[in-house]
Amino acid sequence: MTEELHDVRLTVNGHTHEIRVPARRLLSDALRHDLRLTGTHVGCEHGVCGACTVLVDGAPTRACLMFAVSAVDTEITTVEGLTNPDGSLGPVQQAFKECHGLQCGFCTPGFLTTITAGLRDNPTPTHEEARDMIAGNLCRCTGYQNIVKAVERAAELS
Ligand code: FES
Ligand code: FES
Secondary structure, eight states: OOOEEEEEEETTTEEEEEEEEETBBHHHHHHIIIIIOSSSOOOSSSSSTTEEEEEEEEEEEEEGGGGGGGGTTTTEOOGGGGGGGTOOOOOHHHHHHHHTTOOOOOSHHHHHHHHHHHHHHSSSHHHHHHHHTTTTTTSSOOSSSHHHHHHHHHHHHO
16 A cells, blocks of 8 residues: 655755655755755664754754654754754854764764754753753763753853
8 A cells, every 4th residue: 555645845954845755754864865955863772872853943852753744834844954054064063063962973963953942941051951951862982071062162152
């Protein structure tokens, strides 16, 4: 039996896209495979690691737990949308660069989106609050210390 396809309009990083997808197409797959926005990484596919985190109407959201059809009429921001308007690195990206907040980079897009939302809600986090801000994202490489430093540096740059 052929799977029924649905017309879905997604607004991602300020651009509107029309795609035809099955009802159970994950938002992470729609972003990566239909829109070719491969900056959103997929690790566990179970909502645990945070690598796939994007902003949906500004809220950090596991794209591997959301269907693309559920994202209609929302504003999605992926890591590709975190640069400054002139294309230079945005403050959180710049802070990661300065503080060596990444090694393999697999987890990084999810941290960048999470921290972007976290600093919007709390622009001057304490050290503990900076740690709490990233508590839901997993990184196998860095030991987290430089990521916490990057949160604090991004707060200075923002
Ligand atoms: S891939 Fe979505 S939380 Fe791990
Ligand atoms: S930098 Fe490798 S998983 Fe975080």
